[in-house]
Amino acid sequence: MRNDGLTWLPDLANSLEKTSVREAYGNTLVSIGSDRRVVVLDADLSTSTHTVMFKNKYPDRFFNMGISENNMMGVASGLSWTGKKVFVSSFAVFAAGRAYDLVRQSICYADSDVRIVATHAGLTVGEDGATHQMLEDIGLMSGLPRMSVLSPADGMEVNQVIRYIYENRGPFYVRLSRERVPVIHHEETFKFGKAETIEDGDDVVIFATGILVAAAKIASSYLRSKGVSARVLNIATIKPIDRDAVIKAARDTGRIVTAEEHSVYNGLGSRVSEVVSETYPALVYRLGVNDVFGESGKSWELMDKYELNPMGIVKKVESIMEAKV
Amino acid sequence: METQDLYKIAKEVRKWIVTITYEAKSGHPGGSLSATEIITYLYFREMNIDPSKPEWPDRDRFVLSKGHATPVMYSVLALRGFFSTEKLHEFRKVNSMLQGHVVNHVPGVDITAGSLGQGLSNAVGLALGARLDNKSYRVFAMIGDGESEEGSIWEAALSAAHLKLSNLIVFLDRNMIQLDGFTDEIISLGNLEEKFRAFGWATTTIDGHSFEDIERALKWAKTQEGPKMIVARTVKGKGVKFMENNPEYHGKPAPTEEKLKEALKDIEEM
Numbered sequence: 001m002r003n004d005g006l007t008w009l010p011d012l013a014n015s016l017e018k019t020s021v022r023e024a025y026g027n028t029l030v031s032i033g034s035d036r037r038v039v040v041l042d043a044d045l046s047t048s049t050h051t052v053m054f055k056n057k058y059p060d061r062f063f064n065m066g067i068s069e070n071n072m073m074g075v076a077s078g079l080s081w082t083g084k085k086v087f088v089s090s091f092a093v094f095a096a097g098r099a100y101d102l103v104r105q106s107i108c109y110a111d112s113d114v115r116i117v118a119t120h121a122g123l124t125v126g127e128d129g130a131t132h133q134m135l136e137d138i139g140l141m142s143g144l145p146r147m148s149v150l151s152p153a154d155g156m157e158v159n160q161v162i163r164y165i166y167e168n169r170g171p172f173y174v175r176l177s178r179e180r181v182p183v184i185h186h187e188e189t190f191k192f193g194k195a196e197t198i199e200d201g202d203d204v205v206i207f208a209t210g211i212l213v214a215a216a217k218i219a220s221s222y223l224r225s226k227g228v229s230a231r232v233l234n235i236a237t238i239k240p241i242d243r244d245a246v247i248k249a250a251r252d253t254g255r256i257v258t259a260e261e262h263s264v265y266n267g268l269g270s271r272v273s274e275v276v277s278e279t280y281p282a283l284v285y286r287l288g289v290n291d292v293f294g295e296s297g298k299s300w301e302l303m304d305k306y307e308l309n310p311m312g313i314v315k316k317v318e319s320i321m322e323a324k325v
Numbered sequence: 326m327e328t329q330d331l332y333k334i335a336k337e338v339r340k341w342i343v344t345i346t347y348e349a350k351s352g353h354p355g356g357s358l359s360a361t362e363i364i365t366y367l368y369f370r371e372m373n374i375d376p377s378k379p380e381w382p383d384r385d386r387f388v389l390s391k392g393h394a395t396p397v398m399y400s401v402l403a404l405r406g407f408f409s410t411e412k413l414h415e416f417r418k419v420n421s422m423l424q425g426h427v428v429n430h431v432p433g434v435d436i437t438a439g440s441l442g443q444g445l446s447n448a449v450g451l452a453l454g455a456r457l458d459n460k461s462y463r464v465f466a467m468i469g470d471g472e473s474e475e476g477s478i479w480e481a482a483l484s485a486a487h488l489k490l491s492n493l494i495v496f497l498d499r500n501m502i503q504l505d506g507f508t509d510e511i512i513s514l515g516n517l518e519e520k521f522r523a524f525g526w527a528t529t530t531i532d533g534h535s536f537e538d539i540e541r542a543l544k545w546a547k548t549q550e551g552p553k554m555i556v557a558r559t560v561k562g563k564g565v566k567f568m569e570n571n572p573e574y575h576g577k578p579a580p581t582e583e584k585l586k587e588a589l590k591d592i593e594e595m
Contacts, residue, residue: 039454039457060457061457063453063488065484066480066483066484066487068477068480068483068484070442070443070446070476070477070480071446071449071477071480071481071483071484072446073446074443074444074445074446074447074449074450074477074481075446075447075449075450075453075481075484076450077436077443077446077447077450078388078436078446078447078448078449078450078451078452078453078454079450079451079453079454080450081429081435081436081447081450081451081454082450082451082454082455082457082458083382083454083458084454084457101440101443102443102446102477104440105437105438105439105440105443106437106440106443106446106447109437110429110436110437110447111429111437
């Protein structure tokens with residue numbers, strides 16, 4: 001089997017410098033916590049989401065709402081109307097899935113200033129399996145009027161994203177993973193609504209988000225050695241999507257590959273395809289989970305099994321380069 | 326304001342309820358007529374509010390968790406002076422401020438609601454926010470009995486008791502009817518007062534059409550610790566004979582001009 005260091009296992013995942021996005025979230029919450037308007041709610045997962053770090057520093061403004069995500073979203077809405085800057089955390093599967101109608105009605109339709117920061121999105125939940133592996137949240141949250149959807153790639157970007165949503169009016173949905181992720185940034189680059197160029201290139205453009213940004217970077221360097229020049233864009237803001245970056249990619253190369261730890265339906269690939277189809281028609285190949293549920297296993301094992309790795313991206317790029325435009 | 330005057334205002338509110346639902350050819354008169362005295366009392370006597378300053382930060386709040394009862398909510402707000410009664414004729418019409426379910430861009434409305442079972446959680450959040458700010462305003466809410474079939478009502482009930490929200494006072498409009506029929510035939514709610522007491526709330530039961538009972542309950546509420554649940558026995562469609570205790574008029578207005586006249590006559594003769 002061809003490997004060329006393009007799968008996470010046996011070596012790649014361990015060889016990369018990594019950060020915890022959840023710790024970054026907890027640390028940033030603590031850093032903004034001196035503002036008495038900041039109130040944090042969790043639903044019995046505070047040690048997993050790391051909101052416990054805020055709780056330990058500011059216990060009077062942390063509320064554990066118990067295993068009641070619906071009520072938690074409703075309470076967050078009410079708190080926001082008393083002028084609080086409310087952060088709500090749970091696993092993505094509960095925050096975006098179970099509590100969807102509360103998010104729709106009490107937060108988005110009511111135009112409430114609430115920030116949902118959901119952890120444990122995607123397959124890298126690992127051993128807990130399909131019940132806890134949220135692969136539809138980008139679609140669910142992007143479909144809601146007024147909602148902005150963010151998916152930072154590493155700890156430094158999480159820090160910037162959390163500070164951005166603290167300083168701005170919600171509603172926001174931020175998607176984080178459980179797994180420690182490869183470091184992408186060594187300086188602060190996040191700009192709301194803007195794609196970030198990680199690698200330049202003019203044969204094909206890879207739009208990646210979250211953990212797949214690291215995969216895209218590795219794929220791009222492999223492809224370069226094979227004579228393919230792949231641009232890599234980090235998409236930390238999925239809604240609103242950076243339309244200009246999409247149009248430019250389509251115009252420059254006519255070939256786009258998207259990569260995300262999410263269903264191929266209604267995620268980053270869909271957002272990019274929507275822009276392309278109505279502005280500058282080009283080929284878009286989407287890498288994601290192909291309309292199936294996840295399963296138990298180790299994070300990186302699962303990411304390899306479902307080809308959410310550099311190899312998966314390389315294959316998409318190779319096949320899109322062969323396609324006639 | 327004298328209690329006799331409140332009964333007069335309640336009559337005006339009821340006339341608006343049947344009129345604007347008739348004009349809109351849609352809306353929810355039944356559960357509006359059952360809630361009329363409670364919401365009238367809150368806005369005309371109990372709540373610390375100023376219609377000229379609907380956003381006044383220290384005002385008392387009200388959450389209409391049964392968010393379909395907009396005919397009574399908007400009528401009370403208009404008669405109280407939050408906006409012109411002329412606006413009521415735009416109820417449920419295109420481009421209108423007055424959406425079918427209650428929405429917070431309407432002057433005097435504190436919380437958007439409509440999907441059942443959410444407003445009580447919103448009220449818990451408002452009450453918690455007041456406490457965090459050391460504010461003394463109170464948060465009132467109204468939930469329906471059919472609405473109490475939603476699980477999130479009971480999540481909210483747990484949290485209000487756990488947080489010991491003494492500034493939260495909730496009315497339960499126990500009119501015994503929901504869209505498809507009588508609550509006890511659809512899903513047995515049992516004794517809701519006992520259920521809320523078991524959840525840690527201070528509870529009492531009143532006649533929800535008696536201003537004297539409402540007044541007594543709100544005085545009682547001031548003496549109780551923790552969240553308060555006032556179960557109000559009411560009649561769905563109260564005041565309009567063909568609507569009273571008739572599930573058909575949960576979400577259907579007077580069907581003809583003759584029926585509207587009949588409804589207005591019934592209300593006048595209450």
